[in-house]
Amino acid sequence: MSPTVQRIFPALFFLGLLFLLQCPSILCDCDFPPEVAHGYYEETKRLRVFIQNEVIYRCDKGYTLVGEAKLSCSSSHWTPEAPQCKALCPKPEIAHAKLSVVKYQYLQSSNVTIQCDSGYELVGPQSVTCSESRTWYPELPKCEWVISEDCEHVRKGRKIIQCLLDPVDVKMSMELYKLSLEIELLELRRDKEKKYTMETTL
Structure with a gap:
């Protein structure tokens, strides 16, 4: 083997090693990480005996993460299951009313029942749900004063x-x-x- 060829092989080996270290997940092992509505992921890489890609999910403002934030690429699969970004609804502000559950913020799909104070009548739905758009559905009711006979x-x-x-x-x-x-x-x-x-x- 000529001296030139002997010099080329180590160089090719080094270039191949660099390619493996910088290899994107879609070419190396896993497909792109799952997309999450109202959220995004940041990709990180760690070196062990073999290359393992990791991603960390974060949610948009007004949404909260439900599930594992970190996913790892192993055996051509992302594990564990991708998380979800759930909406957060503000506390319903209804004059002369009591709420079945009182919180500063409510998680998506949470239900709240409204009861009017004595002397007031409910106009609208008695129960509302926190929707994906961070609003209450149906529209919040009102408690109107009842004039007796x-x-x-x-x-x-x-x-x-x-x-x-x-x-x-x-x-x-x-x-x-x-x-x-x-x-x-x-x-x-x-x-x-x-x-x-x-x-x-x-």
Whole structure:
């Protein structure tokens, strides 16, 4: 074997070793790592007796990882099973309501039941679910104040306070009651003036 050939073989061996070290996973062993909705992976490489590729999954903002974050390429397969990036929904803000489960954030597919406070009626769905789009489905309901029959014909300020729960509502109702009294006085005065005018013209 000539000296030139003897020099070429070690060089070729070294180039082949470099190729193996830098070989992408699709050419060496595994296919590309699984894609994860609302997430991505970062590839790392480790040297052992043989080459083993690893990837670490991360989720987009507003989503959380469910499952193993790290996957390894072994025997032409990625193990363990790829994780999922689940949506996180904010706490439902519904005035005059209680939630069946109170959290700062809720995981995708979580169900929440709404119950209105005493004196309020639920308008909309009683149960909502955290969707993949990080919103509640169906649309969040409302708790509206129920006016009882006794409060429909309130004539005295004392009864108004008994019928209302919120101090703000009480204040508003008192103002309305005061305004209604002023309107009644104006109507009485107008009727008297009209009657007086008719009597004087006869």
